[in-house]
Amino acid sequence: MERIIDCFRFPxxxxxxxLSMVTYWAGGLKVKGMLAEPAAEGNYDGxxxxxxxxxxxxxxxxxxxxxxxxxGFIVFAPFYRGNRGGEGNEDFAGEDREDAFSGFELLESHPxxxxxxxxxxxxxxxxxxxxxxxxxxxxxxxxxxxxxxxxILTYEERKDLxxxxxxxxxxSPYKQEELYTWRTPLYExxxxxxxxxxxxxxxxxxxxxxxxxxxEKRLKQVxxxxxxWYFGQYDHYFPPAVNRKLVADLCGWMKKQRL
Numbered sequence: 001m002e003r004i005i006d007c008f009r010f011p012x013x014x015x016x017x018x019l020s021m022v023t024y025w026a027g028g029l030k031v032k033g034m035l036a037e038p039a040a041e042g043n044y045d046g047x048x049x050x051x052x053x054x055x056x057x058x059x060x061x062x063x064x065x066x067x068x069x070x071x072g073f074i075v076f077a078p079f080y081r082g083n084r085g086g087e088g089n090e091d092f093a094g095e096d097r098e099d100a101f102s103g104f105e106l107l108e109s110h111p112x113x114x115x116x117x118x119x120x121x122x123x124x125x126x127x128x129x130x131x132x133x134x135x136x137x138x139x140x141x142x143x144x145x146x147x148x149x150x151x152i153l154t155y156e157e158r159k160d161l162x163x164x165x166x167x168x169x170x171x172s173p174y175k176q177e178e179l180y181t182w183r184t185p186l187y188e189x190x191x192x193x194x195x196x197x198x199x200x201x202x203x204x205x206x207x208x209x210x211x212x213x214x215x216e217k218r219l220k221q222v223x224x225x226x227x228x229w230y231f232g233q234y235d236h237y238f239p240p241a242v243n244r245k246l247v248a249d250l251c252g253w254m255k256k257q258r259l
Contacts, residue, residue: 027098036069046107047073052123071251116140130185139194141257149215201234
C-alpha cells in the first residue's frame with residue numbers, strides 16, 4: 001500500500017470490523033481517510049466509499065463504513081482534502097476528485113483486496129463516484145445513492161448552497177459554465193465501463209430525483225445498461241431498518257456484477 005503515509009487503529013463500533021485512520025497521498029497532498037476491514041482472515045473485494053456534503057457536513061461516519069465492511073468488503077472512505085487535518089481545500093468535485101482516484105489505487109494495492117474494487121457514492125459523492133468510474137475503467141461496479149449527477153442542476157435547485165458553490169468552485173454557472181460542466185460526468189458517459197445501480201428516494205429535496213432521471217436518460221442514450229431502484233415513499237435519508245436492508249441488497253448486487 002505505497003500510497004499510505006500513516007495509519008493507526010481507530011475504535012470500531014463493530015467487533016468484527018477493524019477501523020484505521022489513514023493519511024495517504026492524493027494529487028501531491030497528504031489527505032485523510034478511514035479504512036474498514038473485516039477482522040476475519042481472507043481476501044475481500046475493495047469498496048471505495050465517497051461521502052456527500054462538504055467540510056463537516058456529511059462527514060464519514062465510522063458506523064456507516066463498518067456497516068459496509070460487515071457485508072464482506074474492505075472499505076476506504078476519503079475525508080477529502082482539507083478535512084480532519086488533511087492538506088489542501090475541497091473544491092466540490094474539482095481537483096479533489098484526485099482524492100477519490102488515489103483512494104481507489106490505495107484499495108488496489110491493499111494486500112487483502114481481490115482484483116475487484118467497487119465504487120459507491122452518496123449525495124455529492126455520486127458525482128465523485130461517476131468521475132472515478134470514468135477515470136478507473138476497471139471499476140468492478142458503481143452505485144450512486146441519492147447522488148448528484150449534474151452540478152448546474154445542483155446550483156439551480158439548492159439556493160442555500162449557491163454562495164458556497166460560487167466560493168468553492170470560483171463562480172456561478174451563468175458566468176463560467178465550464179467550471180460546472182467539468183464537474184458534470186453526464187457528458188462523458190460513453191466512456192463508462194462499470195455496471196451501474198442508481199438508488200434514489202423520489203421525495204428527495206436535497207438531491208432531486210431529476211439527477212437520477214438525467215443520469216438514467218444519458219445512460220440509455222449511450223446504450224449503457226443501468227439498474228434503478230426508486231423509492232416513492234422516501235427522501236434523502238431512509239429509515240434505519242430500510243437502510244440496513246438496502247445496504248445488504250446493494251452489496252449483494254455489487255458482488256454479482258462482472259465487467
